[in-house]
Amino acid sequence: MSVLGERFLCRLVDVPPGEGRTFEMDGQRIAVFHTRTGSVFATAAECPHKGGPLADGMLGGTTVTCPLHERVYDLANGRELTGDCDLMTYPVRRTADGVVLLLPAASDAMIS
Amino acid sequence: MAKQRLVVIGNGMAGARAVEEVLARGGSEMFDITMFGDEPYGNYNRILLSNILSGIQDASEIFLNPLDWYAENGITLHAGSPVTEIDRFAKVVQSASGVRAHYDKLLIATGSRAFIPPIPGIFTEPGKLKSGVFGFRTIDDCSGIAAAAGSGGKAAVIGGGLLGLEAARGLLHHGCEVHVVHLAGHLMEQQLDAPGGAILKKTMESMGVTVHVGKSTSQVLGEDRVTGLAFKDGTSLECGLVVVAAGIKPNAEIGVRAGLTVERAIVVDNHMLAVDDMSVYVVGECAQHRSRVYGLVAPLWDQAKVFADHVTGANRNAAYHGSKLATKLKVMGVELASMGITEPSEERDETIQFSEPQRGTYKKLIVRDGRLIGGILMGDISKAAYLMQAFDRDSPLPEERLSLLFDLGAPPQKVTLDEMPAEAQVCNCNGVTKAAIGNCVAGGNRSLPGVMNATRAGKGCGSCKGLVSDLVAWFAGGDVEEDPSVHWYVPNIPLKKSELVEAIRARTLKSVSAVFRELAGGVEDAGAKPALASLLSVVWKGEYVAEPDARFINERIHANIQKDGTFSVVPPMPGGATTPAELRRIAEVAEKYHVSLVKVTGGQRIDLLGVRKEDLPAVWAELGTVSGHAYGKTYRTCKACVGTDFCRFGLGDSMALAKKIEDRFKGIDSPHKMKLATAGCPRNCSEALIKDVGLVAVGDDRWEIYVAGAGGSHVRKGDLLCTVSSHEEAILISGRFMQYYREEAKYKERTYNWIERVGIERVRAVVVEDSDGIAARLDAAMQESVDAYVDPWGALIEGQETTRFASLIPAGE
């Protein structure tokens, strides 16, 4: 992926290790997850199944389990592990104390 | 080489199976596949429509290939788009919705439809059935019948064959008074002889179906809606619903219009090719092969294989030689299998027969030259698998004829499995043999679902599932390798609960993350987290190091998540007793925070639904109570009847006891929820007999303690644990029982599942008789847990966490 730029998404302290929180950027709702091993991931905030709040789900390794009907998604690629309804992911990077969103070049635009 | 285009008309059982067979032969490399279906669905298992009508299965369970499957396999599906024209010269088909598709190879698999005999009054206009009259062929027919049946009324089924009887059984399920009107002299005349038909009639009648045989319908009565049937013999029958199951009519018109040879159906050769066109194949009920048109699925599977072999070139010599028909009736409460002819037809044919009409048992075999050519089994079909096999394979029968009908001496099932030849077909729907199941087990698949998924055995009509299960066990034999992980407390740590507790104690692991680090090689498992959190809280009580991420959202923020992401809040209300002041406070909070629904719960409390996450701390603070724990796997609540204070019948003070219980056990973690109740007399107004722990006053301050009752999706009356003679003793023993359950049960195992596993005798011995000498330890452990209680609402209101309750945080600095 060619990266055009970066945007600050949130402070790390706002997402305790092992949990997720929902953030709003330009009208889009993004779930940010912070694993206990220190990695960060970002996905669409709503579960593709019935809109469950994924940030309220359970993290395990690099997966999240939706709190409503327990569908499981791999945070790294959005793949659903319990079926085949995938979740949109956003490329992010961890900085010393925050999470930044990587803005892809228009050709592989995932976020406008 | 460029891909060829394969177009399939008909997305039913034969069409979809044929495409699966093509894919299995690498067909996706050779063909671009396009399918047209009249029905607006993916492909489903038509056979199971009977089960849907009779309530055994749900419509969602019968789909064979969901829409995703088509996309995954690169198949273009036009569902709800029937093909109207085939232009064989231009090699193009056109659908009603205007879609055109070119083909190099065409497969017609349009099946058939319900045959509607031209009885006066059956149609209101050509092709349109009178309201209340249905065929029985599609999902939509099924929903129509179910809706018209509503909650009962009189219904008639025209036709007493396989399908008609299955429909009749389904209508019974809908509460209808059911009449089967059959033209022939006995039921299922295709598959049964007259004595067999007579016994079946009795069996159906004993189930509540009225059977009229030798009866010809002369008119369907009613103006716009059916009101009854009139018969040739001058009689009539009032009814508001008619299901026509008088046979099938192949959907062959499309072949006629395309100029193909059509007799009863489209005529094919041994390669399943239309006799007039080397590019057009036909399979399923719309195909006529050697003058026969089949109406069961087993022949279609064979046809689909021959087609696939031929069209892909996997085997250009593949040929279909016709099928022998064997079938089972899928009517709950009737065991019936039949195969081949029903009466001897040549002098040399020998008949072996057993009849016990009183018990509904009838068995008849027709043997020619030592081979089975026909058979009827009714009432007892334990030999059906073996006999159907012998029939299908034309294998020689043992000299000892009696053993063909009965299992003599040795345990029945074993003889049958042993004597079953390896190539014996176990699942007729999917053509799975005994050997295929054996290979699958040998390949390491030792569970029934595993084998069923891998081989598809048992996934058709389901009637062979018992046999498949027996075979899996039989093949797994002595070394049935039980999956050891079923005994582990969590899937990623290979320890039983007791071993895990030991390891946790030995290494002083007080948090879930510590357990993962030390015992699971640092690998987290989301599903294991809450199970471990619950266990650690039982083991360490006040010393347990709580980590929010190890708990479900409900227990992380101590409210119950709802489907729209809002939460519900339930203040405690022990025994269902409240005060005007408390109600007023609840009302004010509900108004102030725009609670969308205020509802009394089954646990005698008030539920405030639709609270936004960010409002939770304020809602709790203003309610001014501790948490009601209506969300976790913990002690939940204790219901109570009014007891002695006001009730004329009260024998014990159930309200006071409920309050003491709730004060003591509130928030106690456990493997699953624990719901309690106290009843002031054996009338049980508070439903104490179906609670995890229920206390029932029997007079003189004596209380019976019932445990492991259930009143949810599973209903179970609690077992009487013992009788005690004071509130104090009642609380002590209940607490000891709960502690024993907390220590012993698997995570998510309710008391009623647990007790069925370990037995009430064992639990009573430990808890009441102290057989293991651990009563004092259990009491002390429960006391410690009680002492360690902290109100989570209070703690969270005071807590420092900044974003815990935020449902949406603005991004950026």
Ligand SMILES: Cc1cc2nc3c(=O)[nH]c(=O)nc-3n(C[C@H](O)[C@H](O)[C@H](O)COP(=O)(O)OP(=O)(O)OC[C@H]3O[C@@H](n4cnc5c(N)ncnc54)[C@H](O)[C@@H]3O)c2cc1C
């Ligand atoms: C209630 C019920 C119970 C049954 N129980 C059993 C049983 O226990 N055992 C057994 O062996 N058999 C049973 N059968 C019979 C079995 O279901 C059929 O033999 C089988 O479905 C035939 O498959 P098919 O593909 O030929 O036809 P279908 O499954 O009917 O498929 C044909 C498909 O083609 C579509 N179609 C038709 N015309 C067009 C067109 N012009 N363009 C596009 N699509 C078109 C139809 O809508 C249909 O979806 C039962 C049938 C019913 C109705």
Ligand code: FES
């Ligand atoms: S909404 Fe996520 S699993 Fe249903």
